[in-house]
Amino acid sequence: MVDCYSWSGGRLTGIPFEEETESKRIWGDSKHVNILEELLRYMYDQKRHLDYRRPEVEALAELFGAFGDTNDIKIRTLEWRLPEHHHIDSPFHFVYLPSEDIAKNIANRSILVKGIYELWGEGSNYEELKEAINNFPDERKSPYLASDSTFRIIVDSFGKVTSFHEQNERIRGLDYIAFKSVYCNLIKVATSIQGRVDLRNPEHRFCLLETDDYNSNNGLPPVVQRRVFFGREVGGANRKLLPTYQLKSRTYLGPTAMDAEMAFLMANQGMANPGKLVYDPFVGTGSILVAAAHFGAMTMGADIDIRVVRDGRGPDCNVWSNFKQYGLPMPISLLRADNNLPPWRPGLKEVFDAIICDPPYGVRAGGRKSGGRKILKGVVDPYTVPEDKRTDHIPSTAPYSLMECVHDLLDLAARMLVMNGRLVFFYPVLREDGCTDATFPEHPCFTLVASCEQILSFRYSRYLLTMVKTSAYSDEIAEVAKQMHLEFKLNHLKWLEDGNLHSAVFSPSESQACLEGKLRLESSKPKYRGKYV
């Protein structure tokens, strides 16, 4: 199935996908004696963010201690398995997690996970499911089937609608589950709430998940085949988070404010947590820092535009008020600064735990840096502002090329992040022939751990890159960065032309090859809308 689509195949996750061997799937296998296999169910309306799912779970797994104290980045990944005959974009994944607490924490905080379940059984039909559940060890089932506990069973399906009557039938069909007394309770679930069944506030939740066959053309991605799962819910998503923070109810917004879902995803990739300090050098209206602050991190932001960062739209409509609106602690600091010439004191390093940002790369809003356009071109010499006019003087700025902006960001992050700190930022790429073959910026201090594509248009998409600082910032690196900085300054125009993404995105593409590519793509275009539009 995977091979049917050239655009699939896991190349985008950045994390090697390990095929599961049979032995690892057996409970109590010596290697995984304490490891729970869990079924991860993603929000399947989030087709746009398919690439983001595994990296988010892995970032949260690290945050909640799934990898212990290890500093080796190579082993800080999880073991994944897909349900049988499911495509990598399937909304269901299996993952090994070291403890139930970690699974619960991940599920509660994740933006894209809908729920994590301890799998009791699966099969391609209900007979196979029954056999699997009966084979699931009793000692793992019995703690959740005690007669004095309350429970609820939810029937859900992917790709089809299950009527209330069908749901009742499905629940009745589970009567073989070891606990005899539950049988009558299961019926009660379906009929009325009595006894130990509690629909509102049960101690244990079970979920019966069914996926439909995809022979019928129902407009959904051909990513799953008929499969039935039964499991105990270990943790579920916080559904109130995104409605609370949605942009339409935010007081102060700019033209490029990060949408709440993406901002929270970014904060998760950056592992924002209490006691940590998160910095956004392109803070704008603060939407990324709002998400980081929600998770308890201390925040700092800078922007080159004084109007955005200081004034907003009045005393109750500015970056501060966006934090106040949600009862979040105010940023530790907001300042006006130029990322090209950061004002941090010499010797200051390793202060931020994460740098999370959306650099202004010039498609919707271009970046600016200090120094006037004409000054950098060499047309005029820098002018000296008379003493009496200095206070209110607004210094001229010049366009900031993508290359230079990313260079400055990497250099800043390499210096200012603590070891193992995370740099999370968007990087734009041009798409050719409807697909991307991106090369990402590299830096000797950083290891790329995730790259997640978000396709924005036919010719342009952006990747959310997550980098971990794995080497210290040395004097040699600082010297190379300084030389590069001078080169950018001397060849301002050249870099500007090279890195002019705006014109590349918006100018018409004329080459014949490109047109042919377009035609080819149209004929092979998948039938469903979503990530691959």
Place this chain on the structure above:
Amino acid sequence: MRLLTHNMLSSNIKGVTNGYPLRLEAEKWSVKEVDLNRDFLTNIFPRIEWKPLVESARSLGLSSLPDDADPSMLNSDDFLKGFHHALLEIHVEEGALICPETGRRFPINKGIPNMLLHEDEV
């Protein structure tokens, strides 16, 4: 602007070799209570230049910080409270940060320090 920010900033005017610490000239400031986070304070302590923090705090009439500090003092609740208060609870609303070498004023307006350089300073 809190004193933590002051502690991290310097004057980066072209040619300036000694731009730190910036002299704090506060015209208006306020105290806003912030929840004390022990982990944060412990993490940030080694990054703080102690002398500039003490001096800026004293310029605002706050004398509770000792002349010198070392990490062992973080075990004392009194020290931690004083450190937390000076670092995070004082907000300079209006004033300026002054470059020790050139005397250039970086204004602080509505709590936001403006560190942007003029054309001839880049």
